[in-house]
Amino acid sequence: MSLRNLLTNWGKNVDAKPWQEYPRPQFVRKSYFNLNGWWDFAITVKDMIPEDFHGKILVPFSPECVLSGVNRVLQPKEFLFYRRRFTLPKTFVKDLVLLNFGAVDNICDVYLNNVHVCHHEGGYNSFSVDVTKALKEENDIIVKVRDFTDAGYQTRGKQSSKRGGMWYMPQSGIWQTVWMESVPAQYIQSVKITPDFDRAQVTVETTCNFDEPITAIITDGDVEIAKNDGKGAVTLHFPDGKFVPWSPQNPHLYGLKLISRRDRVESYFGMRKFSVEVAGKYPRLMLNNKPYFHNGLLDQGYWSDGLYTAPSDEALVYDIQTAKDLGFNMLRKHIKVEPARWYYHCDRLGMLVWQDMPSGGTKYSKWITAYAPFADIDKIKDNNYSRFGRKKQESRDLYVREYSEMIRQLYNCVCIAMWVPFNEGWGQFDANKIAALTKQLDPTRTVDHASGWHDQGGGDVKSLHVYYKKFRMPNDKKRAVCLTEFGGYSFKDEAHSINLESTYGYKQFENLRDYNAGVTELYERDVIPWINRGLSAAVYTQLSDVEDEVNGLLTYDRKVLKINPDVMRDINRRVNLYKLAELLEQGKYKQQEHIPIYEETT
Numbered sequence: 001m002s003l004r005n006l007l008t009n010w011g012k013n014v015d016a017k018p019w020q021e022y023p024r025p026q027f028v029r030k031s032y033f034n035l036n037g038w039w040d041f042a043i044t045v046k047d048m049i050p051e052d053f054h055g056k057i058l059v060p061f062s063p064e065c066v067l068s069g070v071n072r073v074l075q076p077k078e079f080l081f082y083r084r085r086f087t088l089p090k091t092f093v094k095d096l097v098l099l100n101f102g103a104v105d106n107i108c109d110v111y112l113n114n115v116h117v118c119h120h121e122g123g124y125n126s127f128s129v130d131v132t133k134a135l136k137e138e139n140d141i142i143v144k145v146r147d148f149t150d151a152g153y154q155t156r157g158k159q160s161s162k163r164g165g166m167w168y169m170p171q172s173g174i175w176q177t178v179w180m181e182s183v184p185a186q187y188i189q190s191v192k193i194t195p196d197f198d199r200a201q202v203t204v205e206t207t208c209n210f211d212e213p214i215t216a217i218i219t220d221g222d223v224e225i226a227k228n229d230g231k232g233a234v235t236l237h238f239p240d241g242k243f244v245p246w247s248p249q250n251p252h253l254y255g256l257k258l259i260s261r262r263d264r265v266e267s268y269f270g271m272r273k274f275s276v277e278v279a280g281k282y283p284r285l286m287l288n289n290k291p292y293f294h295n296g297l298l299d300q301g302y303w304s305d306g307l308y309t310a311p312s313d314e315a316l317v318y319d320i321q322t323a324k325d326l327g328f329n330m331l332r333k334h335i336k337v338e339p340a341r342w343y344y345h346c347d348r349l350g351m352l353v354w355q356d357m358p359s360g361g362t363k364y365s366k367w368i369t370a371y372a373p374f375a376d377i378d379k380i381k382d383n384n385y386s387r388f389g390r391k392k393q394e395s396r397d398l399y400v401r402e403y404s405e406m407i408r409q410l411y412n413c414v415c416i417a418m419w420v421p422f423n424e425g426w427g428q429f430d431a432n433k434i435a436a437l438t439k440q441l442d443p444t445r446t447v448d449h450a451s452g453w454h455d456q457g458g459g460d461v462k463s464l465h466v467y468y469k470k471f472r473m474p475n476d477k478k479r480a481v482c483l484t485e486f487g488g489y490s491f492k493d494e495a496h497s498i499n500l501e502s503t504y505g506y507k508q509f510e511n512l513r514d515y516n517a518g519v520t521e522l523y524e525r526d527v528i529p530w531i532n533r534g535l536s537a538a539v540y541t542q543l544s545d546v547e548d549e550v551n552g553l554l555t556y557d558r559k560v561l562k563i564n565p566d567v568m569r570d571i572n573r574r575v576n577l578y579k580l581a582e583l584l585e586q587g588k589y590k591q592q593e594h595i596p597i598y599e600e601t602t
Contacts, residue, residue, distance in 0.1 A: 003498045003499055003547075004497075004498045004499070004500070005066045005071075005304075005305070005498075006304035006305065006496065006497075006498055006556060006557040007066065007304070007305045007557065008303060008304060008305055008306075008311050008315060008557050008558050008559070009558075009559065010310075010311040010312040010314055010315040010318075011066070011067055011303075011304075011305035011306065011311040013312075014058070014067055014311055014312065016037055016038060016058075017034070017036060017037050018036055018037070018058065018060070018061070018067075018311075018312070019034075019036050019060055019177050019312070019313070020034050020036065021313045021341060023100075023102055023176070023177040023179060023339060023340060023341060024100075024340050025268075025340060025341060025344040026191075026193075026267045026268060026340065026344070026412050026413070027190070027191060027265055027267055028265065028266045028267070029181055029183070029263075029264070029265060029266075031092065031094070031181040031182045031183065032179060032180075032181060033088060033089070033092055033179060033180040033181070033182075034177065034178075034179050035059070035084060035086065035141075035178040035179055035180065036059050036060055036177055036178060036179075037058070037059060037084075038056050038057070038058055038059075039056070039057050039058075039059050039082045039083060039084045040053035040055070040056060040057075040082070040083040040084070041053060041054075041055050041056065041057040041063070041070070041080065041081060041082050041083070042054050042055070042080075042081045042083075043063070043072070043074060043078050043079070043080055043081075044078065044079050044081065045077060045078055045079070046079065047079060049081060049111070049142055049144070050081060053081065053083050055069075055070065056069060057069060057070050057082065057173075059082070059084075059174050059178060060102065060174050060175055060176050060177055060178065060309055061175070061306055061307075061309050062105070062171040062172055062173050062174070062175045062307055062308065062309065063080065063172065063173055064169055064170060064171045064172065064307060065171065065303075065305060065306050065307040065309070066304075066305045066306075067305050067306045067309070067311060073169070073170055074145070074147055074170070074172040074173065076146075076147070076148045076149060076151040076152070076161070079144060079145070079146060080144070080145040080146075080147070080172060080173050081142060081143070081144055081145075082141075082142065082143040082145070082173070082174065083140070083141070083142050084140075084141050085138065085139065085140050085141075086139050086141070087137065087138055087139065088135070088139070088180070092180075092182055093135070093182050094182040094183060094184055095132075095182075095183065095184050095185035096130055096132045096182065096183050096184070096185060096187070097130070097131055097132050097135055097180055097181070097182050097183075098128050098129065098130055098131070098180065098181050098182075098183060099112070099117070099118075099128065099129050099131045099141075099178075099179075099180050100126065100127075100128045100177075100178070100179050100180065100181065101120070101126060101127055101128075101174065101176070101178055102126050102175075102176020102177045102178070102339050102340075103123060103124055103125065103126060103174075103175055103176040103337070103339075104120065104123065104143065104145060104173060104174050104175070105123030105124075105145075105147055105171060105172050105173060105175055105308075106121065106122065106123035106145075106146065106147045106148065106154050106155070106156070106172070107120070107121045107145065107146040107147070107154070108120050108143055108144060108145045108146075109143070109144045110129065110141070110142070110143050110144075111141070111142040111143075111144075112131050112134040112135070112139060112140070112141050112142075113134050113135070113136050113139060113140055114140075115133075115134040117129050117131050117134055121154070121398070122154075122155060122398075122401075122402045122405065123147070123154070123155060123156070123172075123175075123358075124155060124157075124336070124337040124358050124402065124406065125337065125402060125405045125406055125409055126176070126340075126409060131180075143173075143174065145172060145173045145174075147170070147172035147173070149161050149170040149172075150363065152362075153360060153361050153362050153389070153390075153392055153394070153395035153398070154360055154398065155358045155359070155360035155398070155399070155402055156170075156358065156359070156360055157335040157336050157358035157359060158300070158335050158336075158359075159171060163547065163548075164502065164504075164548055165502075165504040165548055165549070166504060166549055168302060168307075168546060168547050169307065169547065171307040171308050175307075175308045175309045176309070176339050177339070183263060184262035184263055185262070186208070186209060186210035186212075186260070186261075186262050186263070187208070187209060187210075187260075187262065187263040188206055188207075188208050188214065188258055188260060188263045188265050189206075189207045189208055189209060190206070190207045191204060191205065191206050191207075191256075191258060191265065191267060191412070192204075192205040192206075192207075192408075192411060192412065193205075193256065193267065193269045193411075193412045194444060195269055195270065195271045195272065195273075195444075197245070197271055197272060197273035197288060197289070198273070198289075199237075200237060200238045200241035200242070200243055200271075201235055201236060201237045201238065202218070202235070202236050202269060202271070203233055203234070203235045203236075204216045204233070204234050204235075204236065204256065204258070205232060205233040205234075206232070206258060208260065210260070211231070212231070212260060212261060213229045213230050213231050213260075214229070214230070214231070214234075214258055214259060214260045215227065215228075215229050215257075215258070215259045215260075216228055216229075216230075216234050216236060216256065216257070216258055217256070217257040217259070218236050218238075218254050218255070218256060219254065219255035219256070219257065220244075220254055220255070221255075225238065225239070225254065226238060226239065238271075243271045244271070245271050245272060245288045246270030246271055246272040246350075246414055247272065247287060247288065247292075247350065248324075248329040248330075248350040248351060248352060249350065250350070251270065251347065251348060251349060251350030251414075252270065252271075253268045253269070253270050253347060253348060253414065254268060254269055254270065254271070255267075255268050256268055256269055267412070268347070268414075269412065269414060270347065270414035272287065272288055272414065273286070273287070273288050273289060273444075274286070274287065274417045274418070274444065274445050274446055275289070275446070276446055276460045276461070276479065276480045277289075279291045281534070282480075282481070282533075282534035282536075283476075283477070283478060283479055283480045283481075283534075283536075284480055284534070284536045285417075285446065285461075285480050285482070285536040285537060287352075287417075293531060293535075293536065293537065293538075293575065293576065294329065294330045294352060294354075294417070294482070294536065294537035294538075294539075295327070295328055295329050295330060295537070295538060295572060295575045295576055296328055296329070296330030296331055296332055296352070296354070296537065296538065296539045296540070297323055297328050297330075297331055297332070297539065297540050297541075297542060297543045297553070298332050298334050298485060298539055298540065298541045298542035298543065299319065299323075299331040299332060299333055299334060299542065299543045299544075300334045300335065300336060300542065300543075300544075300546050301333065301334075301336045301338055301342075302544070302546045302547070302556075303315070303556075303558075304498060304556040304557045304558075305557070308336065310342075313341060315558070316338075316339075316341060316342050316345055317345050317349075318558060319543060319544070319554075319558070320342075320345050320346055320349055320351050321349060322543075322554065322561070323351065323543060324349060324350065324351060325565070325569075326553070326563070326565060326568045326569060326572060327568060327569045327571070327572025327573060327575075327576060328351075328572060329350075329351065329352055329576070330351065330352035330353070330354065330417070330537070330539075331346070331351055331352070331353055331354075331543070332353075332354040332356065332420070332484070332539045333353055333354065333355050333356055334356050334423070334542075335356050335357075335358050335359055335423060336356070336358055337355075337358065337406055337410070343410065343413040343415055343416070344413075346413070346414075346415035347413060347414040347415050351415055352415060352417045353413070353415040353416045353417065354416075354417060354418040354419075354420055354448070354484075354539070355406075355410060355416050355418070355419055355420060356420040356423060356451070357399075357402075357403050357406060357419075357420065357421045357422070359422070359423060359426035359427045360395065360398070360399060360427050361388065361389030361390045361395055361399075361426070361427030362389040362390075362391065362392075362395070363389060364388075364389050364425070364426055364427070365387060365388075365389070368380060368387055368388060368425050368454075369424055369425045369426055370424075373424070373425075373452070373453040373454075373465075374468070378453035378454060378455065379453075379454060379455055379456075380425075380454050381456070382425070382428045382429050382430060382431050382450075382454055382456060383429070383430060385429050388425060388427060388428050388429055389426075389427050390427055390428075390429040395427075396429055396430075399427070399429075400434075400437070403421060403434070403437075404437070404441060407419065407438065407441045407442055408441065411441075411442060416445060417445060417446065418445060418446045418447065418448055418460075418461075419438050419442065419445055419446075419447050419448070420447075420448045420451050420484075421434045421435070421438060421447070421449060422434070422449065422450050422451065422454075423451045423452060424451065424452040424453060424454075424465065425450075425452075425453060425454045428450060428454060431449045431450045431454075431456045431458060431459075432449065432456045432457070432458035434449065435447045435449035435458040435459045436458075446459075446460040446461065446480075447459040447460050447461075448460070448461045448463045448482065448484060449463075450463060451463045451465070451484050451485075452464070452465035452484065452485060453465065459479065460479055460480060461479050461480045461481070461482045461484075461536070461537075462474055462476040462479045462480070462481045462482065463482055463484045464481070464482070464483055464484060465484060465485040465486070466483060466485070466486045466526065467485070467486065467487075467488055467506045468506060468507075470525065470526060471483060471486065471525075471526040471527075471530065473530055473533055473534055473535065480536040480537070481534050481535055481536055482535070482536050482537040482538075482539075483526070483527065483530075483535060483537065483538045483539065484537070484539050485539055485541050486522070486526060486527075486538065486539070486540060486541065487506070487519070487522060487540040487541045487542075487551070488505055488506030488507070488541040488542070488551040489505065489506065489507050489508075489509065489515060489518050489519055489522065489551055490503065490504075490505025490506070490507065490508045490509065490515075490549075490550045490551040491508070491509045491510075491511075491512060491515040491550065491562050492508075492550040493550075493555050493560050493562065496545075496555035496556065496557050496559055496560050497545070497550060497555070497556065498547055498548075498556060499547065499548050502548045503548060503550055504548040504549045504550065504551075505549065505550055505551040506541070506551065512562060512564075515562065515563075516563060516564050516567045519563060519567070519568075519571070520567060520571060523571045523574075523575065526538075527575060528574055528575060531575070538575070540553075544556060544558060553568070
């Protein structure tokens, strides 16, 4: 089956130096040397650096995608090699030089000037290595990559060696920015920022390779708000307990400066609180101590020309802003981790995020993950590891390590409201223990411990995926009830589809008039009437088409918005302007205090 190449408008304008933007907005130094661009590459069957690099690849696009210039799938038994020669500016090098990778899928080794400087496993998390001792005036960097996709147990998300339907083309290798920074010998290595909404304060915890105090300064624009010195964790208080809360309606961000004797880093944060509390008769998701309906879209972050890698920073912004303009206040980042800049844009534009952990494990049982749940057998115990593709201890250990890394790396993102460790039983195991681990790593956010089915009774939400049938409210008195996937209504625009032979979706429409009417009817039946009866969130499937899956509001190339924007805005106005009647009657919340007004977002 041949697939068409579809370029986005941004992809048409990609040049020889893509993705030059600073890749780490919450930990910024002035030192920055970008290594994106044309690299030499080779694909071999031997585990040794080849003498001949036979082609060119545009980093950070994976070889499987159009924008890389390669357009070839790396096979599990093959090795992918990258090579780049470069010279650092003489003024760049201070005491130490760090080499940073946004993400490399999946297992890689890095060599600099014939010195092995790093081995890394995991295709979704960033990593950094001190390469100072290996540096020369003229430098030669080589990256060796293996990617087993679904032939192993490694984390892979929705990549499949047999793509089709809801499973997508594999992608491998470097897929986020490669860059270098130079730091003093004694430098600030990381920061952990924890806002305390109720106490009007923020705790700033730095990790440094020196034993001296740092100075932390909160700013609001050019105005200094608070300042404190100390080692390790320092707490800064807002004067008189007054601050501007962050929300999708008002995404106010505060600046944060971290200063030591030799180093300086700039960051930011927002004051917000995520929780579940009983409000009236029902447990509900809360934002800043008030009931807040999470009205979202499933967002898989795939691109017709770049696969995992958006063609540009502007493309990332487009997806977020389009969802916001349509009246949504949340995106569920589905089975993928994005570059740090995507979360930065959600922070500054005002978009809640539910963050999934990408799935892994060996081959999944269709009976466990698909057939049984649709027969209402949806609470199978997940301690039978072989049933769920997690028989090997190494697989479970790898998951825990990568999941913990993801939480630590994304902890400071203002927008992330919920962690989602497992989806529909894919590689699920010990979900209650993983939920407890999540709370240990991050007690400030909510957890959907088993999205869709095979609920083990843990986490903060009762999570339901409802396709092909009507939604009915379950009886759960302890957790917030969330419709974490629904919809999936499809309309295929053949001019903007990569596969003319196959179509995948949950209900297909022949024309846009019926499609828009169907989406409207679905919300009126399965979402709007249930909000007053305890529903706390709804996640429509999905933001954009992905390969054969044509159930997006946008086409895969982002050139056509299939939903009528006026229709979608009207639906979301009714969702967002919900009235919690029983709370208003009790006088517990004033209407203007807890109802998110859609007009404020436009």
